[in-house]
Amino acid sequence: MSPELGRFALSLACVFALAQTILPLIGAQRRDRRLMTLAPGLALGQLVALAASFLCLVNAAITNDFSVSNILENSAVAKPLLYKITGVWGNHEGSILLWAMILGICGAAVAAFGRNLPSALKARVLAVLGGVAAGFELFCLTTSDPFDRVWPAPLDGQGMNPLLQDPGLAFHPPILYTGYVGFAVPFAFAIAALIEGRVDAAWGRWVRPWAVAAWAFLTCGIALGSWWSYYVLGWGGYWFWDPVENASLIPWLSGTALMHSAVVVEKREALKIWTVLLAIGTFSFSLSGTFLVRSGILNSVHAFAQDPARGIFILGLLGLVIGGSLVLFAWRAPALTAGGLFAPVSREGALVLNNILLCSLCAVVLTGTMYPPFMSLLFGKTISVGKPFFDAATIPLAIPLFAFMGFGPMLPWKRAQLWPVLRRLWVAALITLVAFGINLWGLSGVLPVLCATFAVWVIASSATDIASRIALFRVPLSQSLQRARSLPRSAFGAALAHAGVGVTVLGLAAMSQAQHRIVEVHVGQTERLAGYDWTLTGVKTEPGPNYTAMVATIEIRHNGHIVTVMHPSKRSFNSQNQTTTEVSIHTNGLSDLYGVIGDRHGPAANPTYVLRLHYNPLAPWMWFGALIMAMGGALSLSDRRMRVGAPRRAPLPDAVAAE
Amino acid sequence: MKRKTRRLWLVIACVGALGGAAALTLSAFSSNIQLFMTPSQIDAKPPPADRTVRLGGMVVAGSVKQERKGDTPINRFEVTDGQSAVTVSFEGILPDLFREGQSVVAVGSMVPGGGFVASEVLAKHDETYMPKEVAEALQKSGKWDPKFGPPPNAASWNAMTQKEASAAVQGK
Numbered sequence: 001m002s003p004e005l006g007r008f009a010l011s012l013a014c015v016f017a018l019a020q021t022i023l024p025l026i027g028a029q030r031r032d033r034r035l036m037t038l039a040p041g042l043a044l045g046q047l048v049a050l051a052a053s054f055l056c057l058v059n060a061a062i063t064n065d066f067s068v069s070n071i072l073e074n075s076a077v078a079k080p081l082l083y084k085i086t087g088v089w090g091n092h093e094g095s096i097l098l099w100a101m102i103l104g105i106c107g108a109a110v111a112a113f114g115r116n117l118p119s120a121l122k123a124r125v126l127a128v129l130g131g132v133a134a135g136f137e138l139f140c141l142t143t144s145d146p147f148d149r150v151w152p153a154p155l156d157g158q159g160m161n162p163l164l165q166d167p168g169l170a171f172h173p174p175i176l177y178t179g180y181v182g183f184a185v186p187f188a189f190a191i192a193a194l195i196e197g198r199v200d201a202a203w204g205r206w207v208r209p210w211a212v213a214a215w216a217f218l219t220c221g222i223a224l225g226s227w228w229s230y231y232v233l234g235w236g237g238y239w240f241w242d243p244v245e246n247a248s249l250i251p252w253l254s255g256t257a258l259m260h261s262a263v264v265v266e267k268r269e270a271l272k273i274w275t276v277l278l279a280i281g282t283f284s285f286s287l288s289g290t291f292l293v294r295s296g297i298l299n300s301v302h303a304f305a306q307d308p309a310r311g312i313f314i315l316g317l318l319g320l321v322i323g324g325s326l327v328l329f330a331w332r333a334p335a336l337t338a339g340g341l342f343a344p345v346s347r348e349g350a351l352v353l354n355n356i357l358l359c360s361l362c363a364v365v366l367t368g369t370m371y372p373p374f375m376s377l378l379f380g381k382t383i384s385v386g387k388p389f390f391d392a393a394t395i396p397l398a399i400p401l402f403a404f405m406g407f408g409p410m411l412p413w414k415r416a417q418l419w420p421v422l423r424r425l426w427v428a429a430l431i432t433l434v435a436f437g438i439n440l441w442g443l444s445g446v447l448p449v450l451c452a453t454f455a456v457w458v459i460a461s462s463a464t465d466i467a468s469r470i471a472l473f474r475v476p477l478s479q480s481l482q483r484a485r486s487l488p489r490s491a492f493g494a495a496l497a498h499a500g501v502g503v504t505v506l507g508l509a510a511m512s513q514a515q516h517r518i519v520e521v522h523v524g525q526t527e528r529l530a531g532y533d534w535t536l537t538g539v540k541t542e543p544g545p546n547y548t549a550m551v552a553t554i555e556i557r558h559n560g561h562i563v564t565v566m567h568p569s570k571r572s573f574n575s576q577n578q579t580t581t582e583v584s585i586h587t588n589g590l591s592d593l594y595g596v597i598g599d600r601h602g603p604a605a606n607p608t609y610v611l612r613l614h615y616n617p618l619a620p621w622m623w624f625g626a627l628i629m630a631m632g633g634a635l636s637l638s639d640r641r642m643r644v645g646a647p648r649r650a651p652l653p654d655a656v657a658a659e
Numbered sequence: 660m661k662r663k664t665r666r667l668w669l670v671i672a673c674v675g676a677l678g679g680a681a682a683l684t685l686s687a688f689s690s691n692i693q694l695f696m697t698p699s700q701i702d703a704k705p706p707p708a709d710r711t712v713r714l715g716g717m718v719v720a721g722s723v724k725q726e727r728k729g730d731t732p733i734n735r736f737e738v739t740d741g742q743s744a745v746t747v748s749f750e751g752i753l754p755d756l757f758r759e760g761q762s763v764v765a766v767g768s769m770v771p772g773g774g775f776v777a778s779e780v781l782a783k784h785d786e787t788y789m790p791k792e793v794a795e796a797l798q799k800s801g802k803w804d805p806k807f808g809p810p811p812n813a814a815s816w817n818a819m820t821q822k823e824a825s826a827a828v829q830g831k
Contacts, residue, residue, distance in 0.1 A: 344668040356672055360680035367684050382695035384713060386766075389691035393683045397676075518751045520732035527730065579755045598752035601725050601732070610732045612752050 003068050003147040006056025010097070010147075013049035013104070014137035016042050020107070020130030024123035028195075036119050039126035040111035046133065047104040054088075054101050057146055061088050067153035070094060070146045076159035078546055086170035087160050093146035095173060099290075100136045102174070102181040107133065110185060117206065124192035125185075132184055135317045143310045162547070162573050162580050168228035176221030176248060180286035182214025183255055186262075187283035190276040191325055194332040199272040204265030207279065209637055211259045216633030218255060222248050223626030234581035234596045236516055236614040238622060241390045246369040247289030253362040254282040257355045264348045267413060271352070273333050278355075280329060284322040285366075291318065346416045350408030357401040364393045395447050402454035402505065405498055406461035410468070424468050428460035443513055452509035458502035462495040489639040497632025504625030510618035520601065520608045530615035532593065533557045539597070539609060547571040549582070552597040552609065556586070568595045592616040693766065699742040705769045713766050714747065714775055716740045720760040738763060738775075746774040757782040 020042035027035025057070075061084045066072045074091045075084055089098040107129040114122050140146070189207045193199045225248070230238040239245060258278040264271045291314050342348050368385050375381045406428065410421045422429075435456035439449045467473075469491065470483040517529045526535040538553045551569040555562060566584035573579070586593040598610030695713045696706065706712050715738070722737035722744075734753055737744040747765050757763060757780065767777035 343665065344672075349668075352669065353672060356676045360676045363677070364680050364684050368687075371688070384693050384695065385688070385691060386693065388711075389687045392687035392691060393680075396683055397680055518732065519730045520727050521730060525730075581752075581755055596752065598732075599725070601727075608727070608732075610752055 002056045006053045007147040009049045009053035013046050016046035017130045017134035021127050025127045028120045028123040036123035039123045043107040043111040047108040050101045050104040066157050069148045069150045072157045076157040083165045089173050093144045096140045103133045125188040128188035128191045143313050172224045179218025179221045183283045183286050185210040186279040190279035194328050197335040201269050204262050208262040212633045215255045216630040218252050219630045223623045227623045234583045251285040257358040258282050260351050260354050264351050280325045343415050347411045347413045361397050406457050409465050428464045431460040432457040448509045448512040455502040455505035459499045462499040466495050490636040493632045493636030497629045500625045500628030507618045507621030514616045516614040518612050520610050529613050547573045566595045568597045592619040697740040698745040702743040715764045718759050718763050749777040754782045
């Protein structure tokens, strides 16, 4: 029965979502309090129904209900419990349901935390969120029903791709989706503001925490995905500039811009129209990115053609959401009062520069991703662009961004003098100069040297920013600590996030110097790479639960001292005629030693083995930096000013009666 | 500062950044685009040695050979679209999903006298899936019409004419 209950709950959620869209909108338009106050209750009801539906699907997966075709196609009795649960969102239907549920959680969060929002704005925000949710629930019900049954029910399922049975990938989609879906909230605020015709400082303050939270989740999700591909795929790479990855990077770039421009709205009541456009754009990118890629339109028209109904629904939904909001923007944006222009040398000037550079980067990545499918669609020419293109086009834009990141946060609002700020940064500049010297000696290539140097500059100037705010070394230490305590947490959060960018970029720059060797060796043979001696001491065959593994033992020595013994392996899965590579990684925080075993060749008596050995300097820093960025976002969110004490908005003259 | 000057600064910054981005994109496009080519296209008009291309087709069954140059392993295999075949050499470990008789994309360049030297071999797909580029190339060469079911065994292509191929597929 449970799958039918799940489908019923999903239908119920869809009805709730439709009601959540229509009733509060009418209420807000007519200033009818009763209709407006329905919105939070409907949002909570929708979440409960979605959660029930999701639990039904999880239950079907745990109890091996192979009469459900989605479970049949993606699960098997022998699969471990963890992957039975996470496998629920490892396929198209389940991931759409997860997407809808996270959107439901966002709506319920706005309903619960948005107590100090004006009732009309809150009603409209929830209505927009309800509308988007209704679209996805309808999509789920009509074209990709996760609860579809098959008859007769087979005894065992078809199993899951062994590559996907990995803890990193199990939690990557929910975190990434939370990031994508989280940008629905700023989007809803933007649409509500357009309907209302009003954007002010209070609006900026309400939008900012949602943008920061979504951004932090997206950062973690991207880092987790990159880490997964590093240690599972076994190519030694961490980012392949593949359309799926770019689809997450594009909203990350525009979301970062949104997070910064919302600050200008809040503090200076400027950049209002631009911020609304960014909010619309960021959510449109998250939406189209995931769905175009998942539905296979971007990669291959092939997958798209398999189910035309699905593709047409997705295109229709995207057209409605993106087209509709842009039309609304074109119609209503002129009604928003434009903010004043401001001095180029000021905090807001620096934030504008940040936005211009981030959006240019975003445009470059978007062009590189969309150009090949357009070329094949319009001219029938099959081309592809890869790492060389993106490296050449993005790094020269990123370097000025890092350079300005250093002193932007130290410029005061309104009107600033460049010289006093630069004078405060002399220590950071000195450190950067020393780093430049070290980089020149240690790194090869112009771009890696520049990137690493400016990464150090970003970290050093972020530290300087905090140090100068608490007057470190200028006043007694106890007084500095007291100042630190009274400094808003969002200041620490921003500095931490900037430093995180620096750490990630240092990792990326160092990784451009990674070394690797592919060798074919006998047991007992020693190879040298990056100052280490790698000896293959033995290879044995070990049986696993549903595979046989060929496990190598590699001893790594440095100047005769043993550093580590690693056991990379190659698994052959009996059932699916598949092999997977189990990488072995030894890290000391500064570099990774990375070993992969390939094929066995030659006579059985004296075989040779293909090994791939990598030396990856500062590799862990790339993901560690992303974690620091997300922690900076979390620290900002914990700032009291983000939650309470938002400036009270002056009521609209004609709204007084209704309030 | 006057309002006009401030606006001018903003315009200069926008135009500078976007112009820079456009210039970078165009210059990167002109030197870094990889064309997709089929073995028969490469046979007809080999690309210059400094040009990286993506060669796509099916791995001819029985053509995969392992060689050793010093301590470096080299894989050699033939890629075909049914009309001609190109010998690919690749230094490294072939991906887990690489199989004889299945589709593959090799990224690399033609080396004079050395055939196609791949720096990367992509075989991301399972046995029922074929990259769109490869499927199109097969259809163009007339060796396979998706209307008549799965593609014929790659090992037999070089020997077959178009008529035989469709007869073989229809007979299945």
